[in-house]
Amino acid sequence: MYKKGIVYEHCGHDKFDKSKFEYIKNDIRLTPMTKPINGGLWASPENSIYNWKSISDRMQDKVSFKFRISDSAKVLQIETKEDLKDLPRLITDGKGIFDIILDFEKISQEYDLIYCNAYDGSELSQVLPNWDCECILVMNPEVMIFD
Secondary structure, three states: OOOOOOOEEEEOOOOOOHHHOOOOEOOOOOOOOOOOOEOOEEEEEOOOOOOHHHHOHHHOOOOEEEEEEOOOOOEEEEOOHHHHOOOOEEEOOOOHHHHOEEOHHHHHHHOOEEEEEOOOOOHHHHHOOOOOOEEEEEOOHHHEEOO
């Protein structure tokens, strides 16, 4: 569950450069499109047992930076399959999990970030296979707070 005031960690860069932030773009070449290919900034709660750094051997000794999220941020929480049913989609072919082609551009117009807890073995990991840990996808950098 998304909690206000906690510290998030982005792995792979040692600092945030707003001038390099890319806004979300849909790319329907990825089917099922369960996450955007380009844009946004991925991070995990610093102390989560299912964060990116803890599940990826590649990230154990890599650089990272930490930040918090503004209390006023509009957060889309995805914690169950049910949370996906009313989200905007680009295409729905009606053939099970492969009809999850989310319209991330439209979602980013309504929300500042997406929180998802789809760790390996969770209910969500079955329908969102590319979201493999507890994470957020920041779609609006204005909600990021650096201490």
